[in-house]
Amino acid sequence: MxxxxxxxxxxxxxxxxxxxxxxxxxxxxHLQMIKYADNLKHITSKEFCEGVGLRKSFGTEFSKMRNLTLRLKNAGLDVTKI
Incomplete structure (x- = not known):
């Protein structure tokens, strides 16, 4: 990998x-945030928004999706299929 x-x-x-x-x-x-959540654990929501070129307000969505990812993966989601 x-x-x-x-x-x-x-x-x-x-x-x-x-x-x-x-x-x-x-x-x-949202799908992209979930797909890459594990790879981006070390960055802040501000860094995410700056890196992607999004408004700061999307930082909250990044935090939500990163938190949701673990629950989805525990329920069987394979993020490699996104």
Whole structure:
């Protein structure tokens, strides 16, 4: 398994958001946050927003999704399929 840098992850998230339909932007953002939550445990929500290029207000969503990820994984979610 290849380890990705934060910059690569942020770029992947930006690309996914750019490709998302307008009415699916927030859902895609949540999915991307869940997908990369384990890789981004060491960063703050502020750093996440700055890295992806989001408004600071999305920091709360980042924190929520990171906390939700453990519960989803315990319930059987395979984040590699996102």
């Amino acid at each position: 290849t380890v990705m840098t934060d910059s690569e992850i942020f770029n992947n998230i930006r690309n996914a958001l750019d490709a998302a339909a307008r009415n699916q932007y927030t859902a895609e953002l």
